[in-house]
Amino acid sequence: MTSEIKDTAEQVIRRAEEILQTAQHGLDDLKSGNGSKRFSGLQNLLVFGRSVTFVIQNLRSVVEDFDQWYNPIQEELRSDEVMKYFVELRNQILKQGRLQIAMEISSLSLSTNDLQKLGTPPPGTKGFFIGDKFGGSGWTIELPDGSEAKYYVELPRSIAEVKQVFAEVPESARAAIEGKSVEELGEQYLAKLGEILDSCRKQFLGAPAQKIGGKRLPPYLRIIK
Known part of the structure; x- marks a missing residue:
């Protein structure tokens, strides 16, 4: 492999890592308690996560042995029900604008003492809600103009x-x-994509991804030893 090909391969893999990082930000928002961020976080996870393998496939025109490496991975993805389902979800969002989510609530205990654990309610509080359509919980407040938030x-x-x-x-x-x-x-889903990128780096760059505590570092950071 020439240095020119390696540099080009590194650029492609770096772009794939950047997109995976964006999908990871989506997961972080999904795991937050902010309902307004959760749904957009899930959308970003699905859309950008799917784009990781799209970008990786740009290596096909850069390195000669790409298909030899990628074909077994592609077959594995096709047989993985979770990976296939996430592709379907991404297509639903982009092509139909729909995403079917349900809520499961258990161990419900909403006494006065429990509510006190949440601190002082914000001004204008009218009530408390648990598990809205975004998966969030919190206070319903009345704004000065009479609307609710x-x-x-x-x-x-x-x-x-x-x-x-x-x-x-299905x-x-x-x-x-x-x-x-x-x-x-x-x-x-993202862990599997991370494994594919790790394999990709090892195969075409001969260098592992930079990680601290098992977590992948953003591609713009470099560890200096």
């Missing part, structure tokens, strides 16, 4: 466990998906 908070597990799950899961994927939260599946 949501003030999201982190909900302690002592009050309730709220789990956001995918609805309308029969073939139920064993792999049902019973798992959206966050759990999102982590599984």
